[in-house]
Amino acid sequence: MIKSLSNMKNYNEKRVRCCEYIEALEEERRKINVFQRELPLCLELVTQAIETYKKEISGGTMENLFGQSECSEQTTGECGGILDLFRPIKHSSTSLEEEEEEIDIDDEHESNETGIDLDDKNMKSEWLKSVQLWNQPDSALSKKLERSQQESDTVVEAIKENDNGTTSHQPPCYETSNGKSADDKSQASISCRQKKEAEKDSSGGNGRIGQRKHRRCWSHELHRRFLNTLKQLGGPHVATPKQIRELMKVDGLTNDEVKSHLQVKIQTAYKTTQTIPNKRDSQTQHFVVVGGIWVPQASHSTANAAAAGKTTTGIYGPLPSEWPSQSNFGRTISEERSRGSNKGIIRCSSPAMSSSTRTKTKDAKLYNNFEKNKSL
DNA sequence: TTCCGAATAT
DNA sequence: AATATTCGGA
Numbered sequence: 357m358i359k360s361l362s363n364m365k366n367y368n369e370k371r372v373r374c375c376e377y378i379e380a381l382e383e384e385r386r387k388i389n390v391f392q393r394e395l396p397l398c399l400e401l402v403t404q405a406i407e408t409y410k411k412e413i414s415g416g417t418m419e420n421l422f423g424q425s426e427c428s429e430q431t432t433g434e435c436g437g438i439l440d441l442f443r444p445i446k447h448s449s450t451s452l453e454e455e456e457e458e459i460d461i462d463d464e465h466e467s468n469e470t471g472i473d474l475d476d477k478n479m480k481s482e483w484l485k486s487v488q489l490w491n492q493p494d495s496a497l498s499k500k501l502e503r504s505q506q507e508s509d510t511v512v513e514a515i516k517e518n519d520n521g522t523t524s525h526q527p528p529c530y531e532t533s534n535g536k537s538a539d540d541k542s543q544a545s546i547s548c549r550q551k552k553e554a555e556k557d558s559s560g561g562n563g564r565i566g567q568r569k570h571r572r573c574w575s576h577e578l579h580r581r582f583l584n585t586l587k588q589l590g591g592p593h594v595a596t597p598k599q600i601r602e603l604m605k606v607d608g609l610t611n612d613e614v615k616s617h618l619q620v621k622i623q624t625a626y627k628t629t630q631t632i633p634n635k636r637d638s639q640t641q642h643f644v645v646v647g648g649i650w651v652p653q654a655s656h657s658t659a660n661a662a663a664a665g666k667t668t669t670g671i672y673g674p675l676p677s678e679w680p681s682q683s684n685f686g687r688t689i690s691e692e693r694s695r696g697s698n699k700g701i702i703r704c705s706s707p708a709m710s711s712s713t714r715t716k717t718k719d720a721k722l723y724n725n726f727e728k729n730k731s732l
Numbered sequence: 733t734t735c736c737g738a739a740t741a742t
Numbered sequence: 743a744a745t746a747t748t749c750g751g752a
Contacts, residue, residue, distance in 0.1 A: 568742075571745055598735065611735080616745055619737075734752100741747070 371413060378413075381406045572613050581606065582617060592622045 385402045574582070585603045589595035597615035604614070 569746060574744080596736070612746070615736075616747090619739095620744070622737095736752085737750095739747100739749080742745085 378406055378409045381409070572609075574617060578606065582614070582621075586618075586621070592618060592625055 381402055385399065385406065581604050582600065585600050586592055586595050588603060589599055595618070597611045597618055600618065601609055601611050601614045
């Protein structure tokens with residue numbers, strides 16, 4: 357008698373709690389709904405959870421709920437399974453890998469442990485708030501965001517902190533901490549693909565095709581890394597976007613982003629050599645066109661270096677600076693260039709090259725381009 | 733197909 | 743100015 361009463365009581369409690377959860381979940385789903393494009397999986401997840409709870413209420417038993425739910429791979433099969441899903445960052449990290457790619461709250465800074473089981477709701481809303489810091493899909497809002505993300509030239513420390521603090525999550529300004537290991541790389545590319553597809557899915561329904569990506573903000577740290585990598589690869593005009601990306605090992609960085617950045621880098625580098633010629637011997641340094649390529653006139657060393665596949669001083673004369681001809685460059689060229697891209701300086705030494713269909717090297721093209729722009 | 737570089741758009 | 747996207751070629 358008493359037993360059954362307490363059972364009843366128990367059951368009712370559970371039921372009430374379920375209702376509360378459903379309400380909470382629904383409210384959150386409304387919020388997440390705004391971010392549909394960014395968090396499609398999240399939305400799905402919450403929806404599933406809601407359904408599951410509703411089923412439970414109508415079905416009456418706790419038992420067969422979680423095992424049969426569609427998201428079985430994500431749940432633990434325990435009653436708390438679903439709830440666990442909403443504890444954002446447990447380091448258990450076995451479930452929800454996709455979401456973690458997106459959410460990935462900075463573990464170092466956020467280490468005030470989320471293991472706290474109480475205040476689930478609070479946790480959730482806190483978490484949502486933090487998401488909202490970067491996730492503002494509305495075009496008006498995102499414009500605001502862009503502006504606020506313009507790189508402000510303050511102390512590097514401040515920027516670092518800013519980057520780590522607000523943007524360890526994917527979209528605009530994030531960067532990974534240095535210690536990341538190599539296997540992130542594959543994950544990165546995968547997650548990238550997934551993200552792209554997710555975006556496609558959510559936007560494609562509308563028939564809208566071209567959602568512009570979130571602007572990546574090249575923070576100082578990120579840029580520094582970029583430069584380092586560039587150095588390792590032998591300079592901006594020999595490194596390719598892919599190489600750079602791979603070497604940088606920055607999670608989520610795409611070839612396109614690197615490419616874009618590189619393009620500017622090259623342009624500015626070239627412009628500076630034009631506008632700020634080498635102080636020492638620019639007066640006496642004459643350039644001459646060899647096979648459609650500009651080379652310093654009487655520079656044996658340059659010619660030799662070029663012939664050796666090294667890049668020392670560039671084709672346009674002294675490069676702005678710091679692109680040493682070190683490293684795995686040779687290997688890189690033989691490996692990566694075998695497919696015939698003519699980026700390598702190697703070709704510079706060979707006037708015969710100029711007669712091939714693609715006569716210009718990247719630099720020569722750039723030069724022409726620059727001349728063109730100048731005349732416009 | 734994938735990558736690249738240049739041009740162009742936002 | 744900085745970043746993204748498009749385009750054509752290899």
